[in-house]
Amino acid sequence: MHSNPIEALRHQLATLCHAAQKGVIRLSTPCQVNDMMGWLNMQSVYPRLYWQSRDVGAVEYATLGAVNAFESLAALKADLVALNDIGGQQPDFFGGMAFDPHTPGWAHFPACYFLLPRIELKRHQGGATLSLNLRFDDRCPSAEIAQAHACLDALAAEQPLPRLQPLVYQREDRPSQQEWAAWVGLVTNLDHLMRTPKVVLSRETRLTTPQPPNPWALLSRWQSGAADCFHFGVQLTPSEAFIGCPPEQLYKREGRHLTTEALAGTTHRGRDATQDQALAAELLGDKKNTLENQCVYQQLLTQLEPLSSQVQMGEAHIVKLRSVQHIRRLIHAELHHSVTDHSLLSSLPPTPAVGGVPRESAMTFIRQHERHQRGWYSGVFGRISHTSSDLAVTIRCAHIDSEMIRLYAGAGIVAGSQPDEEWRELDSKIADIMSLLGMG
Template sequence: MPPSAITRRLSAMRTQTPSGFVRLGWPVMVERPLEWLRAQSVLPRFYWRSRGKDACEHAGIGCAHLVTATHEWEPAASPDGVETPRYFGGLAFDAEALGWPGFGACRFVLPRLELEHRAGRAVLYLNLYFDGRDRDAELDAAEAALNALRPALSPAPLTPTGFTRHDRPSAREWAEWITQATLLSDQARTPKVVLSRESRLATAQPVDPWILLNQWRQLAGDCFHFGFQFAPEAAFIGCSPERLYRREGTRLLSEALAGTSRRDGDPARDAALAAELLADPKNRRENQLVHADILARLAPLSHHASLAEPGIVKLRALQHIRRDIEAELHPWVRDRHLLAALHPTPAVGGTPRDAALKFIRRHESHRRGWYAGACGMLSHETTELTVAIRCARVTAGAVTLYAGAGIVIGSVPAAEWDELEAKIADVMSLLG
């Protein structure tokens, strides 16, 4: 139950002419936002947690305002400088391609209710959005959302189920694509193209996406954790190591994350694998093409941009090369400019962008949808988006996994196929 001060505020608004965005918040006793989210019956439901051990968790339900094109989204700074709307959602990899049912090319939601969990404390926010709407209908919707709230559930284990796996492309088709992409003529057009595979795990038993996400994130500590469910049978979850960008005012953080090797349980061998990765020409090229593209695209948007030395990101089953990028943006730059510039990055598309997209559209027969898209949180002050990889789509009869690999000169089909396997290893270890 919301405190009486909140219900009084809502009643008072019925005799006023509220406008714009109104946010009311109060502390709640919720320890595990994902279990709170799983208990709610309202859709959409979504979950977002940025990378890093101090990151805040966000769980949202319902929709107070929907944005389906980033150029429509221009949230003003609030007059008191404290509260501005926060939208959660994402973009498809390729806005021109056929996407997944229920997702769309762009979908950012201002949740009706947003639970924020930080350092052991939870606050629930009720969002109202009055512009161009019937005041009483908006207040009715807000009250109905409060009345539909349910208490958090207890953590539940994943029900074991059997799956039958179907890969698209097959290993044989994959080898043909790699051969084609690494031909000299194709190399001249597209020095890097990121090709992907869909692994459909069909099952007769329903899989709860939130239970799966809860277990998955425990294997993927230093990653972005996300889940979006727009309809009962349209959920997308994942644990991605890659930041598309984080913007705090005019300060921008991005990164080139590309180049992959496996890990080894033995620390000395693991360190040797990391050193080999950093020195390997094929993996360096994958990474170099990403940071060169990001820096070139940021140049017109920023005063200066800097590139850090290469480092290694260690995940549970694999390691990547990462180079951090930092820029100071011109004051006129908005998220829509950044999205147009940085998405899709050569880490998941390739370079040059148009030629790589053409290659992907010509060869891949599965729908990428939001896989390799961008997802996260947008607001006037702070926006943060992850590159939507290491992810799964959960539908009525299947869990579908996606993985891609950057194909450059020197790519070998079998090794790139193994890289795809390593990229789905965490979630596969849960689904068995």
């Protein structure tokens, strides 16, 4: 990035008459950027976030710092209401939530965390825009302007990302394959199935290494082979990152219209087009996988019914990803006027595609048996604003710190699930990132 966009924002900041300002003020200028993650990687301001929805031609966002941060949905809702009452610009908030707020999560990731970024770099089909967000209604104007100047002063030019080197790792799976088989046996026991027809069990694969990869270089490579997926990265502190390319949407909201999906039921990709189609047809006709998908969409319909005036479900179809294919059904709803993102985020996650059915008894089983912390894996990540929101379920992800990469995968265990088949499915789900790490 050239220095002129930063100078342009400095000039706008210097000439801003803040006395009459209310709410969020956004100063923006066009800019040139070749590699959003190459830009993010060079910055010294935290938190650092990256977000791109899976829609074709979706806007890319890279953000730095925080004007405001919220560690509860109630606080975020109150702020959205306050900003709407003031009028003026309605900003985008970015962030995520853990899978289970009632268990200890990852050390530096709160159970819920959404922020209004200080700096926002946005790339769309028409070019790129660098923006500076300010807020005057509840803080000292001179301090706010000083913080904004300090953030602009700290901005660095983008550089090419470092190359990914195949690294040496020690691998440990939690649970072990033996423990996994025992869990699957418990879930598929007839008495347990009567009470809980589906439990999504997960595995943490720990790759210990003296030199973990650069998270932005890894995400950039992963993204290039993950079309039809969301792409996200977050560093709340310099020593830790959470990145991913999830295929699953939690929901997309445009005004009162909501889209969500039942994404459950999995098979691998074929060696050629003929075998691939045969596997897809087999998946759609398979009793166990159809049941798994049905568990998901029935619970979603039940959750959406009290929030909506109208709910429609589409036909089952196959989504093809790089290493696996899934059954998907789209669901459309018209929300009641009183329904907010707070209502949706309080009721929809964790979805039955990552938790189970019924939710409470499935969660009880997971809490009793899983020894690893899911943290933000199988939680939520995305963008929220007054007019529209877009959020993904955080699967197909990696949690990276200074000595370890943690990969996560889950499988829906229902009647007919076989432990060895489900274990192989877990390996299929981490195959993409393992190959990027030189381990595939």
